[in-house]
Amino acid sequence: MLRTSLNNPDEFTFTYELVAGRGCCGRQIEQLLEFACAAKADGRIKALSVTDNPGGSASLAPVAIGEELLKLGIEPLIHFSLKDKNRSQIVSHIYLYQRLGLRSLLVMGGDFPNSGYCGQARPVFDVDSIQTLQLMREMESGQQPGGCVLSREQPQLRLFKGCVVSPFKATEAEQVWQYVNLLRKVRAGADFIVSQLGFDLRRFEELMLFLQREQIRLPVLANVFIPSLATARAMAAGKVPGVLLAQELTAQMEQEAAAGHSRARLDRAAAMLVRLKRMGCQGVHLGGSALRFEEVSYVLDRFAQWEQASELPDVVCDFSVQNTWSFFCRRENGELTETPLQPGCKSGRAQLPAFSQHLLFSRQTWISKLFGRFCRFCAKGERRATALTLLERTVKRLLFQCRMCGDCTLSHSAFLCPQSGCPKRLTNGPCGGSRFGFCEVHPSRRCFWVRVYECLAPQTTLRSLANQPHLPPKDWALEKTSAWINFFSK
Numbered sequence: 001m002l003r004t005s006l007n008n009p010d011e012f013t014f015t016y017e018l019v020a021g022r023g024c025c026g027r028q029i030e031q032l033l034e035f036a037c038a039a040k041a042d043g044r045i046k047a048l049s050v051t052d053n054p055g056g057s058a059s060l061a062p063v064a065i066g067e068e069l070l071k072l073g074i075e076p077l078i079h080f081s082l083k084d085k086n087r088s089q090i091v092s093h094i095y096l097y098q099r100l101g102l103r104s105l106l107v108m109g110g111d112f113p114n115s116g117y118c119g120q121a122r123p124v125f126d127v128d129s130i131q132t133l134q135l136m137r138e139m140e141s142g143q144q145p146g147g148c149v150l151s152r153e154q155p156q157l158r159l160f161k162g163c164v165v166s167p168f169k170a171t172e173a174e175q176v177w178q179y180v181n182l183l184r185k186v187r188a189g190a191d192f193i194v195s196q197l198g199f200d201l202r203r204f205e206e207l208m209l210f211l212q213r214e215q216i217r218l219p220v221l222a223n224v225f226i227p228s229l230a231t232a233r234a235m236a237a238g239k240v241p242g243v244l245l246a247q248e249l250t251a252q253m254e255q256e257a258a259a260g261h262s263r264a265r266l267d268r269a270a271a272m273l274v275r276l277k278r279m280g281c282q283g284v285h286l287g288g289s290a291l292r293f294e295e296v297s298y299v300l301d302r303f304a305q306w307e308q309a310s311e312l313p314d315v316v317c318d319f320s321v322q323n324t325w326s327f328f329c330r331r332e333n334g335e336l337t338e339t340p341l342q343p344g345c346k347s348g349r350a351q352l353p354a355f356s357q358h359l360l361f362s363r364q365t366w367i368s369k370l371f372g373r374f375c376r377f378c379a380k381g382e383r384r385a386t387a388l389t390l391l392e393r394t395v396k397r398l399l400f401q402c403r404m405c406g407d408c409t410l411s412h413s414a415f416l417c418p419q420s421g422c423p424k425r426l427t428n429g430p431c432g433g434s435r436f437g438f439c440e441v442h443p444s445r446r447c448f449w450v451r452v453y454e455c456l457a458p459q460t461t462l463r464s465l466a467n468q469p470h471l472p473p474k475d476w477a478l479e480k481t482s483a484w485i486n487f488f489s490k
C-alpha cells in the first residue's frame, strides 16, 4: 500500500506515471496494462499513477485505468486535476472513487484546457487545489458539502491525498508563491508531496531543506522523468507547462544519441535516484517517454547496485538552468543560508487603493460606517441598487479592469484583479505552469501572481503570505451584482 510504504522510514518508495491517451482501447492501453502486469510481478513499484487529461487534452478518464489496476492488484494513484471539474463534479468524483476503492489521489490544478470539440473548452478552475484538499478533509471528517445529510450506512471516507510543488522556478516571485502554496496545502491536509519533474538536483535539495526548516515531516516523492530526445527538446523549448530543462542536458542527449548510447538516460536516472535518496526523499515518482518496463527495471537494478556503494556513481545527472533564483545561497564558509526576499518593487501602486479600501471597507472609520449604511440603503430598492451597481462597475472597470464577479478579492491580490488578469482566475496564488515569470497560457504576458508579488508591501515575508487566510471558492450566485452591497449585507 502506498500509504504504508511512504510512511515507513526504512523503505524507499517507487511510483510510476502512466499516461492513458485517447480512445478506450488499442495498442497504447494494452502496453500500459502490460507495463502494470510486469510492475505487479516485479513488486518494487508501489503505485502506478494515472494522469487526468494531461496537457489539457481530453483522454481516457483515469478511473477506467484505475479500476483495471485494482483488479491487477497494484495500487492506482489517480491524478485529481481541477481544470475540468467544478465543485459539484469534484464531490461526485470523490463519491465515485470511494465506491470503487480508489483512495490515493494526487490533487493538482492541471494544465490549461487545449483545443477540443469545436474549439477550446472553457477552463473551469472553480476550486483550487488547497480548497479541494480542505473539502476532502471535511468530507473525511463526516461533513457533507452544502450541509446535506447522508444516511447512516455510508462508510467513512478515507483518502490518501497528495499535493504538488515545484522547487524549480526561475524567479523569486514564482518560487516564493510555490512554497507559500505548499505550506497552505500541508495545512489543508495533504498527506504526501510530489515534486514537479526536474533535472536540477540542487533544487531538489532546496525543497528538502525548506521542509526541514518548516518542520514538515510529510513524505516526499521526487519526480524523476526520463525523457526521450524529442521530449527533452520540447521541454527545453518551453512546450511543457512549468518544466525547465537546461540546454546542456539536451546537448548531452544529442551526443548520446549520435554515439548510440541508448541506456545513458537510464543510467542518469538511476544516478539521480541514489542522490535523491541520500538527500532524504522518501521515494521517487518515475515517469518517461514511452518506457518499457524492462527499462524501468534496469533503472531500479542500477539504483540498487549503486546505492550499496560508498561512492556516488560517476554519472553526470545534475543540470541546472542558468540565471535562476535560488531560495538558499551558499556563504563563503560553505554554509547554506536563505536568500533575502525582495517583494514589493512596485509596492507604491497598491498604496492608494489600500488606503481607500481601509477608508471605505474597514467598518472602523466613520466613512466606512456611513458608506455601509448607504450601500444597505441602496440594496433595499431595485433602482438604487442598479444605479450603485452601475457606478461600481464604471469605477472598478476603469481602475482595475473589474469583471463584476460580485465577490471582490482585490485586496488579497495587491489590487490587481485575478478575474481579468489570470487566465485560470486563481484568487489565492499562482498555478505551477509559469516559466521564467511568464504565464503558462499567454507566454508573452507576465504571470499575474508575479505582478502581484511586485506590488506587495516590501516587508511581506513568506510566512506572512502563507498565514493569510485562504479565500474560499467564489459564490457564483453573486456574479454581476454589486460587491459593495454584498460586502455590507453580510
Ligand code: SF4
Residues within 6 Å of the ligand: 421, 422, 423, 424, 425, 426, 429, 430, 431, 432, 433, 434, 438, 439, 440, 441, 442, 446, 447, 448, 449
Ligand atoms: S497568470 Fe500565472 S497563475 Fe494565472 S494561469 Fe498564468 S501562469 Fe498560471
